[in-house]
Amino acid sequence: MRNRIALSVLILLAGWASDAVAAEPVLKVGTAGDYKPLTWQDPLTGTYEGRAIDLISTFAKDKGYRIQFVKTTWPDLMKDLTDGDFQVAVGGISSTPGRAEKALMSQPVARTGKVALVRCGEQGDYESLKEIDQPSVRVVENRGGTNEKFALARLKHAILIIVPNNQMPFDYLKRDKADVMFTDSIEAVYLEDQNSGLCAVFPDKPYTHSDKVFLFAKDETALQQEFNGWLAHRK
Incomplete structure:
Protein backbone atom coordinates (compact mmCIF):
# COMPACT_ATOMS: atom_id res chain seq x y z
CA MET A 1 0.00 0.00 0.00
CA ARG A 111 32.60 47.64 -27.73
CA THR A 112 35.24 46.77 -30.29
CA GLY A 113 36.69 47.73 -33.70
CA LYS A 114 38.36 46.32 -36.79
CA VAL A 115 42.03 45.38 -36.58
CA ALA A 116 44.41 43.30 -38.66
CA LEU A 117 45.05 39.70 -37.63
CA VAL A 118 48.28 38.15 -38.94
CA ARG A 119 50.74 35.38 -38.20
CA CYS A 120 52.66 36.13 -35.01
CA GLY A 121 56.02 37.68 -35.82
CA GLU A 122 54.73 39.43 -38.94
CA GLN A 123 52.91 42.30 -37.23
CA GLY A 124 55.59 44.77 -38.37
CA ASP A 125 54.82 44.07 -42.02
CA TYR A 126 51.17 45.13 -41.74
CA GLU A 127 51.06 48.14 -39.44
CA SER A 128 48.89 50.32 -41.69
CA LEU A 129 46.22 50.05 -44.36
CA LYS A 130 48.77 51.32 -46.88
CA GLU A 131 51.09 48.40 -46.09
CA ILE A 132 48.20 45.94 -46.29
CA ASP A 133 46.60 47.29 -49.46
CA GLN A 134 49.33 46.05 -51.80
CA PRO A 135 48.94 43.78 -54.86
CA SER A 136 51.11 41.12 -53.21
CA VAL A 137 49.10 40.94 -49.97
CA ARG A 138 46.34 38.33 -49.59
CA VAL A 139 43.45 39.33 -47.34
CA VAL A 140 40.90 36.69 -46.31
CA GLU A 141 37.43 37.39 -44.89
CA ASN A 142 34.26 35.45 -44.10
CA ARG A 143 31.25 36.10 -46.29
CA GLY A 144 28.26 38.09 -45.12
CA GLY A 145 29.50 40.08 -42.14
CA THR A 146 31.08 43.42 -41.32
CA ASN A 147 34.59 41.99 -41.84
CA GLU A 148 33.87 41.51 -45.54
CA LYS A 149 32.23 44.94 -45.81
CA PHE A 150 35.23 46.62 -44.18
CA ALA A 151 37.68 44.92 -46.54
CA LEU A 152 35.61 45.73 -49.63
CA ALA A 153 35.35 49.37 -48.61
CA ARG A 154 39.00 49.92 -47.67
CA LEU A 155 41.00 47.78 -50.07
CA LYS A 156 41.69 48.69 -53.70
CA HIS A 157 44.83 46.72 -54.58
CA ALA A 158 45.22 43.74 -52.23
CA ILE A 159 44.02 40.27 -53.21
CA LEU A 160 40.72 39.67 -51.40
CA ILE A 161 39.70 36.08 -50.66
CA ILE A 162 36.15 35.48 -49.43
CA VAL A 163 35.37 32.20 -47.65
CA PRO A 164 32.04 30.73 -46.46
CA ASN A 165 32.42 30.91 -42.67
CA ASN A 166 34.19 32.71 -39.85
CA GLN A 167 36.62 29.89 -38.99
CA MET A 168 38.22 29.34 -42.40
CA PRO A 169 40.22 32.61 -42.41
CA PHE A 170 42.23 31.45 -39.39
CA ASP A 171 43.18 28.26 -41.20
CA TYR A 172 44.14 30.25 -44.30
CA LEU A 173 46.46 32.43 -42.22
CA LYS A 174 48.08 29.50 -40.42
CA ARG A 175 48.64 27.60 -43.68
CA ASP A 176 50.07 30.67 -45.45
CA LYS A 177 47.18 30.78 -47.92
CA ALA A 178 46.51 34.37 -46.83
CA ASP A 179 48.43 37.11 -45.02
CA VAL A 180 45.86 39.26 -43.24
CA MET A 181 42.33 39.10 -41.89
CA PHE A 182 40.41 42.11 -40.67
CA THR A 183 38.28 41.22 -37.68
CA ASP A 184 37.09 42.72 -34.41
CA SER A 185 39.70 43.41 -31.77
CA ILE A 186 37.77 41.31 -29.24
CA GLU A 187 38.20 38.22 -31.44
CA ALA A 188 41.78 39.02 -32.49
CA VAL A 189 42.98 39.50 -28.92
CA TYR A 190 41.23 36.30 -27.83
CA LEU A 191 43.01 34.30 -30.54
CA GLU A 192 46.37 35.79 -29.60
CA ASP A 193 45.79 34.97 -25.93
CA GLN A 194 44.98 31.36 -26.88
CA ASN A 195 48.47 30.91 -28.40
CA SER A 196 46.90 30.21 -31.77
CA GLY A 197 49.92 31.47 -33.69
CA LEU A 198 47.90 34.49 -34.81
CA CYS A 199 48.40 38.00 -33.43
CA ALA A 200 46.53 41.29 -33.52
CA VAL A 201 48.16 44.41 -34.96
CA PHE A 202 47.67 47.42 -32.66
CA PRO A 203 44.50 46.05 -31.02
CA ASP A 204 44.24 49.19 -28.88
CA LYS A 205 44.10 51.37 -32.02
CA PRO A 206 41.38 49.84 -34.22
CA TYR A 207 40.51 51.24 -37.64
CA THR A 208 36.87 51.54 -36.61
CA HIS A 209 34.80 51.65 -33.45
CA SER A 210 31.57 49.72 -33.14
Missing part, protein backbone atom coordinates in the same frame (compact mmCIF):
# COMPACT_ATOMS: atom_id res chain seq x y z
CA ARG A 2 2.79 2.38 0.97
CA ASN A 3 4.60 1.60 -2.26
CA ARG A 4 1.47 2.43 -4.26
CA ILE A 5 1.07 5.76 -2.44
CA ALA A 6 4.73 6.61 -2.98
CA LEU A 7 4.42 5.75 -6.67
CA SER A 8 1.31 7.91 -6.99
CA VAL A 9 3.10 10.84 -5.37
CA LEU A 10 6.06 10.47 -7.74
CA ILE A 11 3.73 10.40 -10.75
CA LEU A 12 1.97 13.55 -9.54
CA LEU A 13 5.28 15.33 -8.95
CA ALA A 14 6.52 14.33 -12.41
CA GLY A 15 3.32 15.68 -13.90
CA TRP A 16 3.66 18.97 -12.07
CA ALA A 17 7.30 19.28 -13.21
CA SER A 18 6.30 18.65 -16.83
CA ASP A 19 3.54 21.24 -16.58
CA ALA A 20 5.98 23.76 -15.10
CA VAL A 21 8.46 23.25 -17.96
CA ALA A 22 5.69 23.47 -20.53
CA ALA A 23 4.46 26.70 -18.92
CA GLU A 24 7.84 28.43 -19.34
CA PRO A 25 7.74 30.71 -22.38
CA VAL A 26 10.25 29.68 -25.03
CA LEU A 27 12.89 32.20 -26.09
CA LYS A 28 14.24 31.36 -29.55
CA VAL A 29 17.81 32.58 -29.87
CA GLY A 30 19.67 32.60 -33.19
CA THR A 31 23.46 32.48 -33.25
CA ALA A 32 26.18 31.59 -35.75
CA GLY A 33 28.23 29.75 -33.13
CA ASP A 34 31.54 30.55 -34.81
CA TYR A 35 32.78 33.70 -33.10
CA LYS A 36 34.96 33.05 -30.06
CA PRO A 37 34.90 34.31 -27.34
CA LEU A 38 31.28 35.44 -27.80
CA THR A 39 29.55 32.43 -29.33
CA TRP A 40 30.79 28.95 -30.12
CA GLN A 41 29.03 25.66 -30.88
CA ASP A 42 30.78 22.55 -29.62
CA PRO A 43 31.06 20.28 -32.69
CA LEU A 44 30.71 17.12 -30.59
CA THR A 45 27.83 18.01 -28.27
CA GLY A 46 26.13 20.72 -30.32
CA THR A 47 25.88 22.91 -27.22
CA TYR A 48 26.65 26.63 -27.30
CA GLU A 49 29.06 28.58 -25.12
CA GLY A 50 30.67 32.00 -24.97
CA ARG A 51 30.14 35.41 -23.39
CA ALA A 52 27.05 36.25 -25.45
CA ILE A 53 25.58 32.81 -24.75
CA ASP A 54 26.20 33.26 -21.03
CA LEU A 55 24.56 36.69 -21.08
CA ILE A 56 21.38 35.66 -22.88
CA SER A 57 21.18 32.47 -20.79
CA THR A 58 21.39 34.46 -17.55
CA PHE A 59 18.69 36.82 -18.81
CA ALA A 60 16.46 33.88 -19.69
CA LYS A 61 16.97 32.27 -16.29
CA ASP A 62 16.26 35.51 -14.44
CA LYS A 63 13.10 36.18 -16.45
CA GLY A 64 11.74 32.63 -16.56
CA TYR A 65 12.32 31.80 -20.22
CA ARG A 66 13.33 28.44 -21.61
CA ILE A 67 15.97 28.97 -24.30
CA GLN A 68 15.89 27.24 -27.66
CA PHE A 69 19.03 27.95 -29.68
CA VAL A 70 18.67 28.12 -33.45
CA LYS A 71 21.67 27.73 -35.75
CA THR A 72 22.15 30.48 -38.33
CA THR A 73 24.97 31.84 -40.52
CA TRP A 74 26.28 35.35 -41.06
CA PRO A 75 24.89 35.64 -44.62
CA ASP A 76 21.45 34.40 -43.48
CA LEU A 77 21.23 35.97 -40.02
CA MET A 78 19.08 38.98 -40.92
CA LYS A 79 16.79 36.98 -43.21
CA ASP A 80 16.30 34.28 -40.58
CA LEU A 81 15.47 36.91 -37.96
CA THR A 82 12.98 38.78 -40.15
CA ASP A 83 11.44 35.47 -41.28
CA GLY A 84 10.67 34.63 -37.65
CA ASP A 85 13.06 31.70 -37.23
CA PHE A 86 14.06 33.20 -33.87
CA GLN A 87 13.18 36.19 -31.69
CA VAL A 88 16.67 37.45 -30.91
CA ALA A 89 20.09 37.05 -32.53
CA VAL A 90 23.26 37.08 -30.40
CA GLY A 91 27.01 36.66 -30.64
CA GLY A 92 29.44 39.11 -32.25
CA ILE A 93 26.81 41.18 -34.06
CA SER A 94 27.91 44.73 -34.86
CA SER A 95 25.52 47.66 -34.74
CA THR A 96 25.08 48.99 -38.29
CA PRO A 97 22.52 51.32 -39.92
CA GLY A 98 21.41 48.52 -42.24
CA ARG A 99 20.68 46.17 -39.37
CA ALA A 100 18.91 48.96 -37.46
CA GLU A 101 16.46 49.33 -40.36
CA LYS A 102 15.46 45.67 -40.22
CA ALA A 103 15.62 44.85 -36.51
CA LEU A 104 15.46 46.26 -33.00
CA MET A 105 18.78 46.62 -31.20
CA SER A 106 19.74 46.10 -27.61
CA GLN A 107 21.91 48.50 -25.70
CA PRO A 108 25.60 47.74 -26.40
CA VAL A 109 26.83 44.51 -24.82
CA ALA A 110 30.48 45.09 -25.88
CA ASP A 211 29.14 48.33 -30.61
CA LYS A 212 28.23 44.68 -30.30
CA VAL A 213 24.50 44.26 -29.79
CA PHE A 214 21.72 41.70 -29.67
CA LEU A 215 19.14 42.00 -32.45
CA PHE A 216 15.43 41.55 -31.82
CA ALA A 217 12.73 40.96 -34.41
CA LYS A 218 10.74 44.10 -35.24
CA ASP A 219 7.65 42.81 -33.45
CA GLU A 220 9.56 41.99 -30.24
CA THR A 221 9.51 45.48 -28.72
CA ALA A 222 8.44 44.19 -25.30
CA LEU A 223 11.26 41.62 -25.27
CA GLN A 224 13.80 44.24 -26.34
CA GLN A 225 12.70 46.60 -23.58
CA GLU A 226 12.72 43.79 -21.02
CA PHE A 227 16.29 42.87 -21.97
CA ASN A 228 17.53 46.47 -22.01
CA GLY A 229 16.03 47.11 -18.57
CA TRP A 230 17.59 43.94 -17.22
CA LEU A 231 20.97 44.82 -18.78
CA ALA A 232 20.92 48.33 -17.31
CA HIS A 233 20.51 46.93 -13.81
CA ARG A 234 23.57 44.67 -14.31
CA LYS A 235 25.93 47.52 -15.12
Whole structure:
Protein backbone atom coordinates (compact mmCIF):
# COMPACT_ATOMS: atom_id res chain seq x y z
CA MET A 1 0.00 0.00 0.00
CA ARG A 2 2.79 2.38 0.97
CA ASN A 3 4.60 1.60 -2.26
CA ARG A 4 1.47 2.43 -4.26
CA ILE A 5 1.07 5.76 -2.44
CA ALA A 6 4.73 6.61 -2.98
CA LEU A 7 4.42 5.75 -6.67
CA SER A 8 1.31 7.91 -6.99
CA VAL A 9 3.10 10.84 -5.37
CA LEU A 10 6.06 10.47 -7.74
CA ILE A 11 3.73 10.40 -10.75
CA LEU A 12 1.97 13.55 -9.54
CA LEU A 13 5.28 15.33 -8.95
CA ALA A 14 6.52 14.33 -12.41
CA GLY A 15 3.32 15.68 -13.90
CA TRP A 16 3.66 18.97 -12.07
CA ALA A 17 7.30 19.28 -13.21
CA SER A 18 6.30 18.65 -16.83
CA ASP A 19 3.54 21.24 -16.58
CA ALA A 20 5.98 23.76 -15.10
CA VAL A 21 8.46 23.25 -17.96
CA ALA A 22 5.69 23.47 -20.53
CA ALA A 23 4.46 26.70 -18.92
CA GLU A 24 7.84 28.43 -19.34
CA PRO A 25 7.74 30.71 -22.38
CA VAL A 26 10.25 29.68 -25.03
CA LEU A 27 12.89 32.20 -26.09
CA LYS A 28 14.24 31.36 -29.55
CA VAL A 29 17.81 32.58 -29.87
CA GLY A 30 19.67 32.60 -33.19
CA THR A 31 23.46 32.48 -33.25
CA ALA A 32 26.18 31.59 -35.75
CA GLY A 33 28.23 29.75 -33.13
CA ASP A 34 31.54 30.55 -34.81
CA TYR A 35 32.78 33.70 -33.10
CA LYS A 36 34.96 33.05 -30.06
CA PRO A 37 34.90 34.31 -27.34
CA LEU A 38 31.28 35.44 -27.80
CA THR A 39 29.55 32.43 -29.33
CA TRP A 40 30.79 28.95 -30.12
CA GLN A 41 29.03 25.66 -30.88
CA ASP A 42 30.78 22.55 -29.62
CA PRO A 43 31.06 20.28 -32.69
CA LEU A 44 30.71 17.12 -30.59
CA THR A 45 27.83 18.01 -28.27
CA GLY A 46 26.13 20.72 -30.32
CA THR A 47 25.88 22.91 -27.22
CA TYR A 48 26.65 26.63 -27.30
CA GLU A 49 29.06 28.58 -25.12
CA GLY A 50 30.67 32.00 -24.97
CA ARG A 51 30.14 35.41 -23.39
CA ALA A 52 27.05 36.25 -25.45
CA ILE A 53 25.58 32.81 -24.75
CA ASP A 54 26.20 33.26 -21.03
CA LEU A 55 24.56 36.69 -21.08
CA ILE A 56 21.38 35.66 -22.88
CA SER A 57 21.18 32.47 -20.79
CA THR A 58 21.39 34.46 -17.55
CA PHE A 59 18.69 36.82 -18.81
CA ALA A 60 16.46 33.88 -19.69
CA LYS A 61 16.97 32.27 -16.29
CA ASP A 62 16.26 35.51 -14.44
CA LYS A 63 13.10 36.18 -16.45
CA GLY A 64 11.74 32.63 -16.56
CA TYR A 65 12.32 31.80 -20.22
CA ARG A 66 13.33 28.44 -21.61
CA ILE A 67 15.97 28.97 -24.30
CA GLN A 68 15.89 27.24 -27.66
CA PHE A 69 19.03 27.95 -29.68
CA VAL A 70 18.67 28.12 -33.45
CA LYS A 71 21.67 27.73 -35.75
CA THR A 72 22.15 30.48 -38.33
CA THR A 73 24.97 31.84 -40.52
CA TRP A 74 26.28 35.35 -41.06
CA PRO A 75 24.89 35.64 -44.62
CA ASP A 76 21.45 34.40 -43.48
CA LEU A 77 21.23 35.97 -40.02
CA MET A 78 19.08 38.98 -40.92
CA LYS A 79 16.79 36.98 -43.21
CA ASP A 80 16.30 34.28 -40.58
CA LEU A 81 15.47 36.91 -37.96
CA THR A 82 12.98 38.78 -40.15
CA ASP A 83 11.44 35.47 -41.28
CA GLY A 84 10.67 34.63 -37.65
CA ASP A 85 13.06 31.70 -37.23
CA PHE A 86 14.06 33.20 -33.87
CA GLN A 87 13.18 36.19 -31.69
CA VAL A 88 16.67 37.45 -30.91
CA ALA A 89 20.09 37.05 -32.53
CA VAL A 90 23.26 37.08 -30.40
CA GLY A 91 27.01 36.66 -30.64
CA GLY A 92 29.44 39.11 -32.25
CA ILE A 93 26.81 41.18 -34.06
CA SER A 94 27.91 44.73 -34.86
CA SER A 95 25.52 47.66 -34.74
CA THR A 96 25.08 48.99 -38.29
CA PRO A 97 22.52 51.32 -39.92
CA GLY A 98 21.41 48.52 -42.24
CA ARG A 99 20.68 46.17 -39.37
CA ALA A 100 18.91 48.96 -37.46
CA GLU A 101 16.46 49.33 -40.36
CA LYS A 102 15.46 45.67 -40.22
CA ALA A 103 15.62 44.85 -36.51
CA LEU A 104 15.46 46.26 -33.00
CA MET A 105 18.78 46.62 -31.20
CA SER A 106 19.74 46.10 -27.61
CA GLN A 107 21.91 48.50 -25.70
CA PRO A 108 25.60 47.74 -26.40
CA VAL A 109 26.83 44.51 -24.82
CA ALA A 110 30.48 45.09 -25.88
CA ARG A 111 32.60 47.64 -27.73
CA THR A 112 35.24 46.77 -30.29
CA GLY A 113 36.69 47.73 -33.70
CA LYS A 114 38.36 46.32 -36.79
CA VAL A 115 42.03 45.38 -36.58
CA ALA A 116 44.41 43.30 -38.66
CA LEU A 117 45.05 39.70 -37.63
CA VAL A 118 48.28 38.15 -38.94
CA ARG A 119 50.74 35.38 -38.20
CA CYS A 120 52.66 36.13 -35.01
CA GLY A 121 56.02 37.68 -35.82
CA GLU A 122 54.73 39.43 -38.94
CA GLN A 123 52.91 42.30 -37.23
CA GLY A 124 55.59 44.77 -38.37
CA ASP A 125 54.82 44.07 -42.02
CA TYR A 126 51.17 45.13 -41.74
CA GLU A 127 51.06 48.14 -39.44
CA SER A 128 48.89 50.32 -41.69
CA LEU A 129 46.22 50.05 -44.36
CA LYS A 130 48.77 51.32 -46.88
CA GLU A 131 51.09 48.40 -46.09
CA ILE A 132 48.20 45.94 -46.29
CA ASP A 133 46.60 47.29 -49.46
CA GLN A 134 49.33 46.05 -51.80
CA PRO A 135 48.94 43.78 -54.86
CA SER A 136 51.11 41.12 -53.21
CA VAL A 137 49.10 40.94 -49.97
CA ARG A 138 46.34 38.33 -49.59
CA VAL A 139 43.45 39.33 -47.34
CA VAL A 140 40.90 36.69 -46.31
CA GLU A 141 37.43 37.39 -44.89
CA ASN A 142 34.26 35.45 -44.10
CA ARG A 143 31.25 36.10 -46.29
CA GLY A 144 28.26 38.09 -45.12
CA GLY A 145 29.50 40.08 -42.14
CA THR A 146 31.08 43.42 -41.32
CA ASN A 147 34.59 41.99 -41.84
CA GLU A 148 33.87 41.51 -45.54
CA LYS A 149 32.23 44.94 -45.81
CA PHE A 150 35.23 46.62 -44.18
CA ALA A 151 37.68 44.92 -46.54
CA LEU A 152 35.61 45.73 -49.63
CA ALA A 153 35.35 49.37 -48.61
CA ARG A 154 39.00 49.92 -47.67
CA LEU A 155 41.00 47.78 -50.07
CA LYS A 156 41.69 48.69 -53.70
CA HIS A 157 44.83 46.72 -54.58
CA ALA A 158 45.22 43.74 -52.23
CA ILE A 159 44.02 40.27 -53.21
CA LEU A 160 40.72 39.67 -51.40
CA ILE A 161 39.70 36.08 -50.66
CA ILE A 162 36.15 35.48 -49.43
CA VAL A 163 35.37 32.20 -47.65
CA PRO A 164 32.04 30.73 -46.46
CA ASN A 165 32.42 30.91 -42.67
CA ASN A 166 34.19 32.71 -39.85
CA GLN A 167 36.62 29.89 -38.99
CA MET A 168 38.22 29.34 -42.40
CA PRO A 169 40.22 32.61 -42.41
CA PHE A 170 42.23 31.45 -39.39
CA ASP A 171 43.18 28.26 -41.20
CA TYR A 172 44.14 30.25 -44.30
CA LEU A 173 46.46 32.43 -42.22
CA LYS A 174 48.08 29.50 -40.42
CA ARG A 175 48.64 27.60 -43.68
CA ASP A 176 50.07 30.67 -45.45
CA LYS A 177 47.18 30.78 -47.92
CA ALA A 178 46.51 34.37 -46.83
CA ASP A 179 48.43 37.11 -45.02
CA VAL A 180 45.86 39.26 -43.24
CA MET A 181 42.33 39.10 -41.89
CA PHE A 182 40.41 42.11 -40.67
CA THR A 183 38.28 41.22 -37.68
CA ASP A 184 37.09 42.72 -34.41
CA SER A 185 39.70 43.41 -31.77
CA ILE A 186 37.77 41.31 -29.24
CA GLU A 187 38.20 38.22 -31.44
CA ALA A 188 41.78 39.02 -32.49
CA VAL A 189 42.98 39.50 -28.92
CA TYR A 190 41.23 36.30 -27.83
CA LEU A 191 43.01 34.30 -30.54
CA GLU A 192 46.37 35.79 -29.60
CA ASP A 193 45.79 34.97 -25.93
CA GLN A 194 44.98 31.36 -26.88
CA ASN A 195 48.47 30.91 -28.40
CA SER A 196 46.90 30.21 -31.77
CA GLY A 197 49.92 31.47 -33.69
CA LEU A 198 47.90 34.49 -34.81
CA CYS A 199 48.40 38.00 -33.43
CA ALA A 200 46.53 41.29 -33.52
CA VAL A 201 48.16 44.41 -34.96
CA PHE A 202 47.67 47.42 -32.66
CA PRO A 203 44.50 46.05 -31.02
CA ASP A 204 44.24 49.19 -28.88
CA LYS A 205 44.10 51.37 -32.02
CA PRO A 206 41.38 49.84 -34.22
CA TYR A 207 40.51 51.24 -37.64
CA THR A 208 36.87 51.54 -36.61
CA HIS A 209 34.80 51.65 -33.45
CA SER A 210 31.57 49.72 -33.14
CA ASP A 211 29.14 48.33 -30.61
CA LYS A 212 28.23 44.68 -30.30
CA VAL A 213 24.50 44.26 -29.79
CA PHE A 214 21.72 41.70 -29.67
CA LEU A 215 19.14 42.00 -32.45
CA PHE A 216 15.43 41.55 -31.82
CA ALA A 217 12.73 40.96 -34.41
CA LYS A 218 10.74 44.10 -35.24
CA ASP A 219 7.65 42.81 -33.45
CA GLU A 220 9.56 41.99 -30.24
CA THR A 221 9.51 45.48 -28.72
CA ALA A 222 8.44 44.19 -25.30
CA LEU A 223 11.26 41.62 -25.27
CA GLN A 224 13.80 44.24 -26.34
CA GLN A 225 12.70 46.60 -23.58
CA GLU A 226 12.72 43.79 -21.02
CA PHE A 227 16.29 42.87 -21.97
CA ASN A 228 17.53 46.47 -22.01
CA GLY A 229 16.03 47.11 -18.57
CA TRP A 230 17.59 43.94 -17.22
CA LEU A 231 20.97 44.82 -18.78
CA ALA A 232 20.92 48.33 -17.31
CA HIS A 233 20.51 46.93 -13.81
CA ARG A 234 23.57 44.67 -14.31
CA LYS A 235 25.93 47.52 -15.12
